[in-house]
Amino acid sequence: MQTFLTLLISGLVIGGIYGLIALGYSLIYRASGLMSFAQGDMVTLGAYLGIFYYVWLGLPILVALVLTFITAFLFGMALERGVIRTLLKKNVIPIYIVLATIAVSYIIQNLAQAVFGSTTQWFPQVFPVANLTLFGVTNQTEAYASFVISIILMIALHLFMTKTKFGTAMRGSAMDPLAAESCGINTSLSTGITWGLAASIASLAGMMLGPMYGVFTTLGSTIGRKGFAGAVVGGYGNMYGAMIGGLLLGLAETFVAGYIDGTYKNQIAYIILIVFLFVKPTGIFNEKAIQDV
Amino acid sequence: MAKLLELIDFHYYYGNIHSVKGINLSVDEGEIVTLIGANGAGKTTTMQSISGLTARRGVVGKILFQGKEIQKYNGYKVATLGIAQSLEGRHVFSQLTVEENLMMGAYLRKDSKHIKDDLKNVYDRFPRLLERRTQMAGTLSGGEQQMLAMGRALMSRPKLLLLDEPSLGLAPLITQEIFVAVRDINKEGTTILFVEQNSKIALNTASRGYVMQTGEIVMSDTSENLLSNEEVKKAYLGG
Ligand SMILES: Nc1ncnc2c1ncn2[C@@H]1O[C@H](COP(=O)(O)OP(=O)(O)OP(=O)(O)O)[C@@H](O)[C@H]1O
């Protein structure tokens, strides 16, 4: 029972992170019909931004969190404005835009290395109490905080997208840009904001990973890929699918590693991904995955 | 009567394809005018160009709204001027509810009190939308979607309402119902320019009409005269 609870909590913590990253992939897919390879690097970006604001500048953790969110938001918007839209205007076939995001991904990784060096940096302890015991399970305090923040972010995003006029307009723009534009919605701004949001959510995931995993230049590309798998399993493009898919993969890999064998921990997400693609490509939330014939 | 909308030597190019070849068209305040013509004549291109929904680089010539040149404006900016369009093919937000769709029509408005009144007016005009207000728009029938597209356009309280093929794919009975609404909306004071495949209904609804053929306007007259014109009868009214 104790093992079960320990695994459950660890699974939810990492699953929450995957869920946040998956959300970003889904938002981008909805808004632009694309997959961005740079999405994982937004996690790395966030982790380093966290170090920059919290450690280098010595700002309070909440201020560092907000600034990381804002900086990543601007970065995501700039990426859409500068790279994606430029290519779209040239009427480039979508796969080439996806290829361009691979280039962006490597640029970010190498820039991070140039600025922060190649050794893993450790995000210092944030809370006065290093460990917390809940239900008899002891864990890093930051891990619990990370799960709480993940859930808060998911709920906040849900409320923003469904209950506010602007969020509804963003969903509308993604569904039917022509109609949205005719209603007076600035659809290109809306797309830019979506990329910004995707980046900032991922950046917070990165900042939360810092204390648990350390910060290194390929942090995002490793963990980001699992977020991607979560998005596919949930139903690529579906917000709720992304959250559930991410949580599910986090739980699955933690339980497999805990009960069966730790060597398979990093394969399990991709095995589930490929099984889903074969058996249920539409994901848990039944997104459109099959071409019309 | 003051001219609300005026197209002066308007051309549209899709790359090298010259789709609209220098048309002149105007709509006075309070009028109801139709644009008819065969498939591919350039009607939708013209309508969407007025609304700023076609790529701006393809536009040559002038589009004036209340005397102001708007041919360079993007779609969302044209909407702020008071031009709303019910698009060809309806284009409802399929995964938003009926009411969310209508509220998107009022996206630019800040007067929440009057928005409520207008929502009620739309529901009074199309009671079926009220019955389905919490239903996803994608699950509506074609006729209901058309009502929704029109209702959404009305929710902006437009000065100029553009309707592109409101009867597309609808049964005759629903078509009648839609056109009763079109006439009423105009009688209540909204200026309307509409495109319609069914020329007979179009000319019976509008006071004036333009006939478009392969990118050009070949005739322009009162509906009465067009209805009795031999050429129009032969080409568009089935003999
Ligand atoms: N995106 C596009 N790219 C290239 N050509 C286009 C495009 N859209 C329309 N056209 C061409 O422009 C011409 C006018 O099309 P348009 O849709 O405006 O006609 P229409 O009068 O509305 O026809 P319909 O009655 O079938 O709706 C057609 O020859 C069409 O093939």
Ligand SMILES: [Mg+2]
């Ligand atoms: Mg048309």
